[in-house]
Amino acid sequence: MGDRPGRLLPGPGHARKPCGGSRPDRSGEGRALSRAVFLDRDGVLNRVVWRDGKAASPRAVAELEVEVEAPAALAALREAGFLLFVVTNQPDVRRGLMSGETLDDIHAALAAALPPLDAIAACRHDNADACACRKPKPGLLVELAAGHGVDLAASFMIGDQDRDIECGRAAGCVTMLLAKPYNSGVQAGADHLVDNLSQAVRLILKTAPQTATCTG
Numbered sequence: 001m002g003d004r005p006g007r008l009l010p011g012p013g014h015a016r017k018p019c020g021g022s023r024p025d026r027s028g029e030g031r032a033l034s035r036a037v038f039l040d041r042d043g044v045l046n047r048v049v050w051r052d053g054k055a056a057s058p059r060a061v062a063e064l065e066v067e068v069e070a071p072a073a074l075a076a077l078r079e080a081g082f083l084l085f086v087v088t089n090q091p092d093v094r095r096g097l098m099s100g101e102t103l104d105d106i107h108a109a110l111a112a113a114l115p116p117l118d119a120i121a122a123c124r125h126d127n128a129d130a131c132a133c134r135k136p137k138p139g140l141l142v143e144l145a146a147g148h149g150v151d152l153a154a155s156f157m158i159g160d161q162d163r164d165i166e167c168g169r170a171a172g173c174v175t176m177l178l179a180k181p182y183n184s185g186v187q188a189g190a191d192h193l194v195d196n197l198s199q200a201v202r203l204i205l206k207t208a209p210q211t212a213t214c215t216g
Contacts, residue, residue, distance in 0.1 A: 136166035
């Protein structure tokens with residue numbers, strides 16, 4: 001993928017237009033800014049795969065196991081008017097451990113199992129590439145926000161690793177860390193520590209007024 005900042009796969013939810021409860025655009029154009037929830041993939045939407053005693057990403061569609069709570073949780077966010085973005089580091093492509101085509105297939109399977117997503121953004125680089133999109137850098141979030149008219153300060157980042165929280169914080173989002181057995185030592189300074197995705201969504205819906213969604 002060369003020097004592109006990240007792979008963006010628009011989801012079928014892209015056509016939905018948030019129209020109520022969002023913050024006004026201060027650029028003077030009168031365009032309302034949307035609110036979004038950015039979600040890490042592995043450990044949040046799908047279960048991690050254990051390799052050599054470490055939590056890792058699936059490298060085949062057959063290894064993808066979507067979390068049981070994910071469809072209902074995302075449906076609640078969608079109903080409340082939030083845009084939904086998956087933001088994920090997938091360096092196994094750069095490392096030659098998985099093809100880009102396989103990653104696309106995994107994301108297609110994930111999208112098919114969930115309510116409409118507005119985009120899946122994947123950084124396929126490794127640390128040595130020094131890209132702007134690999135979390136904890138906020139490049140993926142910033143790019144998505146610019147492309148979809150998102151108010152980052154009114155949005156949320158949900159993840160299970162310190163890099164997710166650092167990324168969300170750098171972008172100016174409210175951050176939520178999912179407690180997992182493999183991240184008990186994480187001290188990333190998240191705004192909220194939650195037990196699971198469902199609890200994170202309940203907290204979002206409780207603290208953020210619902211927004212309407214245009215259907216036309």
